[in-house]
Amino acid sequence: xxxxxxxxxxxxxxxxxxxxxxxxxxxxxxxxxxxxxxxxxxxxxxxxxxxxxxxxxxxxxxxxxxxxx
Numbered sequence: 121x122x123x124x125x126x127x128x129x130x131x132x133x134x135x136x137x138x139x140x141x142x143x144x145x146x147x148x149x150x151x152x153x154x155x156x157x158x159x160x161x162x163x164x165x166x167x168x169x170x171x172x173x174x175x176x177x178x179x180x181x182x183x184x185x186x187x188x189x
Contacts, residue, residue: 123188125180127153127170134168138181146174153177 123138136153143154151174154167170177 123184125177125184127151127168127172127177127180129168129170131171134170136168138184144174144177150174151177 124135125138127134127136137155140155140157141153142156145152145154147169150170151172152167152169154165156163156165158164172180
């Protein structure tokens with residue numbers, strides 16, 4: 121089962137599938153999460169800019185990894 125984390129975009133909750141995350145980097149107003157995923161016919165890329173800080177996203181992901189073991 122995929123690991124998901126909850127983030128916020130403009131105050132609204134969003135779930136991010138960690139299996140699709142390629143890069144995460146800080147922005148002036150939060151964090152940008154870059155996704156890449158493949159289907160049988162295509163490869164897709166996208167990103168989301170979250171309200172959470174880069175450090176908070178790192179803590180959320182680290183906690184998720186510990187919980188999963």
